[in-house]
Amino acid sequence: MLVLITYDVATSSIGGSKRLRHVAKKCVDYGQRVQNSVFECVVDPQQFELLRHSLLKIADLEKDSIRFYFLGSNWQNKVEHYGTKEIVNIEEPIVL
């Protein structure tokens, strides 16, 4: 399933940029960074539990906001993109 993760971090706060880097690093293990603080992760329920656990440990929940959106398995037609940062379909095989 696709889980969209949006992470609003006070980058001006002490450690904010570092937290964002850590969150990004965890998320890209399962997917891709589609915008500066938006990540699309393809996970099964168990992987999601682990990922959420890690992210909630990294985030400072008194300063930051983190949201998870569950887009299910048939998510390919549920996303539209415009503008910069063209994105690769992470579930499509790469043809070399």
Next chain:
Amino acid sequence: MLVLITYDVATSSIGGSKRLRHVAKKCVDYGQRVQNSVFECVVDPQQFELLRHSLLKIADLEKDSIRFYFLGSNWQNKVEHYGTKEIVNIEEPIVL
């Protein structure tokens, strides 16, 4: 249906902050700003066409990135929030 809109704007670029303000203003006509550049809008298909048209006119598509995620009508169980900025359910009636 709920449409999630994520808007990655180069606020350091000329007019970036202004574009973000304009995008926010349009989006909150249909919903709420849940994070700095993340908006949840409840729209019917016709309203969505109008909203998307407006947003794509505001955004500078050579610098910014805008993504739309379609969460359907039964979106209430598809969202989890942690941290700051507690959000109101925009479809729930307000009891006075």
